[in-house]
Amino acid sequence: MKRLTNLTFAAGMVVALGMFFSSCEGPAGPAGIAGVNGKDGVNGKDANATCTQCHNSSNIIETKTLQLDNSIHFFGTTVAEASRAGCAPCHSSQGYLDVIANSPFYNNYSVKNVPSNPSPVGSCYTCHNIHQAYDSTDWSFTGGAAFNMLIDSTIHLDLGEKANVCARCHQPRPVSPKPNLTTPTATMTIGSYRFGPHYGAQSAIFAGKGAFEFQGSIAYIQGQHNGMACADCHMGETDGIYAGGHTFNMANAESGSDNVAVCQTCHVGLKTFDNNGKQTEIQGLFAQLETKLDTLLDKDGTGAYTGYTDIYDPNYNPNGRYKSSSTSSFTTAQKTYNASLPSLTITNTVAAAIVNFMLINKDNSFGVHNYPYAKALLQNTLENLP
Ligand code: HEC
Ligand code: HEC
Ligand code: HEC
Ligand code: HEC
Ligand code: HEC
Ligand code: HEC
Known part of the structure; x- marks a missing residue:
């Protein structure tokens, strides 16, 4: 019944519209010649042959x-x-x-x-x-192609398509203003809390590219994990449903234990990620760099400089320190607090050291991704600081 009513209504509309248009147009001309036939379309896929390659039991x-x-x-x-x-x-x-x-x-x-x-x-x-x-x-992968890194667009990064798909996101963002190591003692002013390379620094450390490579006592060599894909460790054998595979987790999200099964294929007998105490060693150098930066940058003497780590979120860090623009989303208390602080004017060397510190911090593998590179970066940065 409803359908019939609608049809009746529609027919009425056609008549009404026809009357409306015919009242303001002249008579139609003769019909044109019929067009050429279109090409046959591509045959449709046979659902049984293709969909079931994935949608199956x-x-x-x-x-x-x-x-x-x-x-x-x-x-x-x-x-x-x-x-x-x-x-x-x-x-x-x-x-x-x-x-x-x-x-x-x-x-x-x-x-x-x-x-x-x-x-x-x-x-x-x-x-x-x-x-x-x-x-x-x-x-197959969407983002498998090589790409130019955001932190330095002259670096064309190609870790293989299985790793490029991750590295596109897990890469540092551009640093602004960018430290210039050709004039190491010249000064620059950091105007924002958010100075730094953002969170996902992993591909830079893993590939050993994009950091500020100070010259020092250790040569920059790439570790032997170079050539592996991120998935080779992060998506290895699953540990229940909490680590490995498509959880991408290295440590079991429930028990917290290291998913070392993926390492043992090469490192026989390895029990934790701290293989041969290498993570402990990198953490030690990292702590030294942190202490050094604190000494250099702690202008008001109230606490440690940990950069982006504790300045990002006003809730976690109501006393976040260096000056930010007044239009930022920071708390009133935070803005007032910071108004009393001088803006951060430092040498290119110190600014580059901050970036290197954050790259190691945000890589968060403490030497597993690329042990020799992480070690050289930390040690040489320390040697270049006043
Ligand atoms: C390469 C494997 C693959 C093939 C081949 C495939 N699909 Fe899918 N399909 C998926 C995945 C993966 C999802 C998303 C599942 C999710 O997110 O929960 C999906 C989701 C769907 C959905 C749910 C709605 C949506 O878009 O999320 C429908 C319907 C569907 N597929 C139909 C089909 C049909 C019909 C075909 C064949 C013409 C087909 N698929 C071929 C992998 C495949
Ligand atoms: C589209 C961008 C994107 C891609 C592609 C991507 N990630 Fe991520 N990844 C993120 C973001 C964003 C987070 C943090 C999410 C959040 O906190 O809400 C994250 C978090 C993670 C974490 C957890 C970090 C933590 O702090 O707990 C791991 C491990 C990880 N990704 C590994 C990988 C691996 C391995 C790949 C490739 C197989 C990959 N990611 C691909 C954007 C991406
Ligand atoms: C080049 C890729 C990229 C861009 C662009 C990017 N992010 Fe992220 N972001 C990441 C990745 C990767 C992570 C997670 C890294 C990890 O956990 O190791 C992350 C983490 C974060 C986190 C921390 C999440 C947590 O759980 O601690 C916040 C907040 C965030 N991003 C905000 C932003 C905002 C805001 C922007 C834009 C102004 C932005 N991101 C642009 C890649 C990106
Ligand atoms: C040789 C194995 C291995 C490879 C290859 C590898 N990772 Fe990792 N990654 C680890 C381990 C182990 C940790 C965690 C160390 C810890 O928790 O002590 C880690 C840490 C991380 C984290 C931080 C997780 C967190 O909880 O904060 C992210 C994100 C990540 N890796 C992404 C990547 C990306 C992206 C790649 C490729 C560019 C990659 N990894 C390659 C072993 C690997
Ligand atoms: C962040 C990136 C990412 C996302 C999201 C992701 N995958 Fe994958 N997937 C990968 C990578 C990388 C591999 C290759 C793993 C390897 O070779 O070790 C893979 C492998 C696979 C494979 C083949 C190998 C295997 O383990 O059986 C299947 C099937 C698959 N993914 C299905 C899915 C489905 C279904 C979803 C959504 C529910 C999904 N993936 C979401 C990155 C991703
Ligand atoms: C495909 C083989 C392979 C896998 C898988 C692998 N590694 Fe390695 N790793 C090596 C090689 C080769 C070296 C360099 C030689 C050496 O020192 O043992 C190395 C070096 C290291 C180093 C620094 C050097 C040292 O003396 O310890 C650490 C730390 C490390 N691996 C941890 C891990 C962890 C943790 C995992 C698992 C998340 C892992 N590796 C997975 C092959 C691998």
């Missing part, structure tokens, strides 16, 4: 989904940052794909279209070409 999608539930890529809250064009490339699935499609080498890392309903990084569509060819070749 093997649980291939479900197991990965479950593992992703335990990955910060999926449950993390920083997808909220995707509302900004410059943050969306690394904090949302759509933003990542947008930048790959529109600026392949990340020279411009702003998205063209800010996603209004951002999906988390952990969506299958972020890393795999899901529903492109509609067959199992779609497991």
Whole structure:
């Protein structure tokens, strides 16, 4: 009945519109010649032959989904940052794909279209070409191509496609103002709390590229993990559903224990990530650099300089120290507190040392990613500080 009513209504409308138009147009001319026939379309895919390569009873999608539930890529809250064009490339699935499609080498890392309903990084569509060819070749990687690093666009980074897909996001952001080591003792002013390379410094340390390489007593050599893909360790054998595989976690998110199974294939008998005390050694050098920076930068004598680590969030750091622009989102208390501080004017050497400190800090593997490089960077930076 309802359908019939609608049809009747529609027919009435056609008549009414026809009358309306005919009242202001002249008579129609003769009909044109019939057009050439179009080409036959490409045959559709046979669902049985292609869809079932993935959609089948093997649980291939479900197991990965479950593992992703335990990955910060999926449950993390920083997808909220995707509302900004410059943050969306690394904090949302759509933003990542947008930048790959529109600026392949990340020279411009702003998205063209800010996603209004951002999906988390952990969506299958972020890393795999899901529903492109509609067959199992779609497991290939979206962001596998080499790219120019944000921190220094003259560095063309190619860690192989299985690692490039991660490294595009897990790379430091550009540092502004950029320290210039050709004039090490010249000064520069740091105007923002957010001076530094951002959080995801891993690919820089892993590849041994993008840091400020001071000359010193240790040569910059790359470690022997160079050539491995991030997934070779982070997505190795699963430890329950809390480490390995598509959790991307190295330590079991529930028990906290190190997922050393992936290391033991090469390091026979290794019990923790602190292989031969190398992490302890790197942490020791890192602590020395931190103490040194504190001494140099603690202008008001109230606490330690830990850079981005504790200045980012006003809730965690109401007394965040160096001057930020008054338009920043910091607390009133924080802004007032900081108004009394001098802005940070330091030498290029000290500024570069801050960046190196943050790169090691944000890499957060303390030597596992690239032990000889991390050691040289810390030691040589220490030697160059006053
Ligand atoms: C390379 C493996 C693969 C192939 C081939 C594949 N799919 Fe999918 N499909 C996926 C994945 C992965 C998801 C997302 C699952 C998730 O996020 O929970 C998905 C999701 C879906 C969904 C749920 C809605 C959505 O978009 O998330 C439908 C419907 C679907 N696929 C239909 C098909 C059909 C029809 C075909 C064949 C024409 C096909 N798929 C081929 C992997 C595949
Ligand atoms: C689209 C960008 C993007 C890609 C691609 C990506 N990541 Fe991430 N990753 C992130 C972000 C953003 C976070 C932090 C999420 C949060 O806090 O909400 C993160 C977090 C992580 C963490 C947890 C860090 C912690 O502090 O607990 C690990 C480990 C990790 N990623 C490894 C990888 C590996 C390995 C790959 C490649 C297989 C990869 N990521 C690919 C953006 C990405
Ligand atoms: C080049 C990629 C990239 C861009 C661009 C980027 N981020 Fe991130 N961000 C990351 C990665 C990777 C992580 C997680 C690293 C880790 O945990 O080791 C992260 C972590 C964070 C975190 C910390 C999450 C936590 O749990 O501690 C915040 C907050 C954040 N980003 C905000 C932003 C904002 C705001 C912007 C834009 C102004 C932005 N990011 C732009 C890659 C990026
Ligand atoms: C952050 C990037 C990332 C996301 C998100 C991601 N994958 Fe993967 N996936 C990878 C990488 C890298 C590999 C290669 C792992 C290896 O070779 O060790 C892989 C491998 C696979 C494989 C083949 C190897 C295997 O372990 O069986 C399948 C199937 C797969 N992923 C399915 C999925 C599904 C389904 C989703 C979503 C629920 C998903 N992936 C989300 C990065 C990702
Ligand atoms: C040789 C194995 C190995 C390789 C290869 C590797 N990682 Fe790691 N990564 C580790 C270990 C082990 C840790 C954690 C150390 C710890 O928790 O003490 C770690 C730490 C991290 C973290 C910080 C996790 C956290 O909880 O804060 C991120 C993010 C990360 N790696 C990403 C990457 C990316 C991206 C790549 C490739 C460019 C990569 N890793 C290559 C072993 C590896
Ligand atoms: C594919 C083989 C391979 C895998 C897997 C691997 N490593 Fe290594 N690793 C090496 C080689 C080769 C060296 C350099 C030779 C050496 O010192 O043993 C090395 C060196 C190291 C070093 C610094 C040098 C030293 O004397 O200890 C650390 C730390 C380390 N690995 C930790 C790990 C951890 C932790 C894992 C697992 C998350 C891991 N490795 C996985 C091959 C591997």
